[in-house]
Amino acid sequence: MRETTGERWGRRVVLTLLALFVLTPLYVMVTSAAKPLQDVQDSFTWWPSRPTAQAFVDMWSTVPLGRYLVNSLLxxxxxxxxxxxxxxxxxxxxxxxxxxxxxxxxxTVLSTQMFPGxxxxxxxxxxxxxxxTATGIELYASRTGLIVTYLTFSLPFSIWMLVGYFDSIPRGLDEAAQVDGAGPLRTLFQVVLPAAVPGVVAVTVYAFMTxxxxxxxxxxxxxxxxxxLAVGxxxxxxxxxxYWNQIMAASLVVSVPVVAGFLVLQRYFVAGLTAGAVK
Amino acid sequence: MATPTRAPALTGAHPGDAAARPPAVRPRTRRRPLLPYLLLAPALVLELAIHVIPMFVGAFMSLQELTRFHLRDWSGAPFVGLDNFRDVLDVDGPAGAQLLHSFWVTVAYTIASVGLSWLLGTAAAVVLQRPFRGRAVLRALFLTPYALPVYTAVITWSFLLQRDTGLVNHVLVDQLGLLDERPFWLIGENSFVALLVVSVWRSWPFAFLCIMAGLQNIPTEMYEAAAIDGAGFWRRLRDVTLPMLRPVNLVLVLVLFLWTFNDFNTPYVLFGGSAPEAADLISIHIYRSSFETWDFGAGSAMSVALLLFLLAVTAVYLLITNRRGRSHA
Known part of the structure; x- marks a missing residue:
């Protein structure tokens, strides 16, 4: 089946428009991070008048970015x-x-994912x-409270994605292990998990990103x-x-690791995520 | 995604398919009836503690008078029955009128955003269906907005949309000369359009991703057969691609609807916590009225009403799509 000329041009137009739409904010983020403060306070320019890394230095002292970063990482x-x-x-x-x-x-687990936060x-x-106030256990305004809350946010999709991965591992392997006398937990850790490593990695990245x-x-x-960071x-x-140049620099710094992780693991991530979303 | 070998079945298998799930009941599982529950216990406890119980607590709060005075002494808060609901749902009163306005804004926003995201996602997935040089790069690029943390994406957009220093006005006014005056995008009527554009930018990659996965399940022979019959691009799209994507689209539209209707992040970051009236989405409306007035009773009543509305829409949607699906079969 050959592509007609019309189809080829249609494809080029659609892809160009979409790429421009997606790229514009990314381009602005990267170039504005390299601008001196004066540039972002005047009318917009496509290119820094004098490319500088100053924003990447100043951003740590304008706000306690280091602390926010450590909190978010932790x-x-x-x-x-x-x-x-x-x-x-x-x-x-x-x-x-x-x-x-x-x-x-x-x-139940999946539907909680759909409820309004x-x-x-x-x-x-x-x-x-x-x-x-009752027990002295600090959950409000503490990192512990955030951790407990966030881990349940990613839990439903994580379970769903992993069920998909585990289902695709032949049960023959389990049975062979069980014949050898392995209990359920040993089967999980020695047979199922090693075969599902890409899925586990993808789910970890998903939970981290969430x-x-x-x-x-x-x-x-x-x-x-x-x-x-989300609030900081x-x-x-x-x-x-x-300080738009510093905001863009900080945004770039906190975005690059997760975007890179996502794109590197894209294949597994996309497969698992769509399995969760589509099933 | 090059044909994932260990990836789970994407669209064909349903959770209950007998073929997809060979019976797993074995003597071992019968001898250990407790084991699955033990394995589930941590997940179950967490879900109960953070989602299910708070939901019921929220429903209980909506029946209490929980203003600033009672928040510190929760157990002493008086029980007021449905008074909160009466207040927030009375469209003739000030609170109800604002909630109704916010509801209509959210409905318009959701329909436009889901429609556009689906359209862009389908267009991108269809034109990327056949291999060509640079396809992998474009796919990675298109997925980037989805991978970006929501706040960095939205902050960047808010920079683009600044009246005096933003790219949008620079292009529209200075370079193309389409407008004489620099419009405000983040306050006033235009804020709805701004919010919509940012929302579509963020969510269309998810549609793209799901549809791309769905397209992989369409056998090439179907296109070849259609081509032999002399079907052009649009005929193939209408008679092969879209019908085959139906199961994916049904779930995708529902998920996008629920996410977009509940969207809080985009307006919160874009407008810095105080959404203009034209872009006052329901989540941000409830958030603001709860934390500005500290009337958690009214806030909970609005949340419960929102949940009931979403449940009703979801139920009707599933009912209609199931019935249509059956009459097609």
């Missing part, structure tokens, strides 16, 4: 590790066992504050010491000045 990685660990056990149960309530569990925000806020990008709860459940980056616009 919260996101701990949440991701816990979320994936919990999801592995749950996915193994759903994939390998028939039990009463299996369908109900899947439906604002629905949980007010009650959780009140619950965290009250647990704090926590790294969360805004709603971060805006309410943090204070100055536990603030994450707004500190560059003060009453007197908006």
């Amino acid at each position: 919260v996101s990685s701990v949440a991701a590790v816990f979320s994936v660990t919990v999801a592995i056990f749950a996915a193994f149960a759903v994939s390998r066992y028939r039990f009463r309530g299996r369908g109900l569990f899947s439906v 604002i629905l949980f925000l007010l009650p959780l806020f009140l619950i965290y504050v009250n647990i704090g 926590a790294w990008g969360e805004v709603l709860f971060a805006s309410v459940m943090t204070d100055e010491s536990s603030r994450t 980056l707004q500190g560059y616009s003060t009453q007197f000045n908006v």
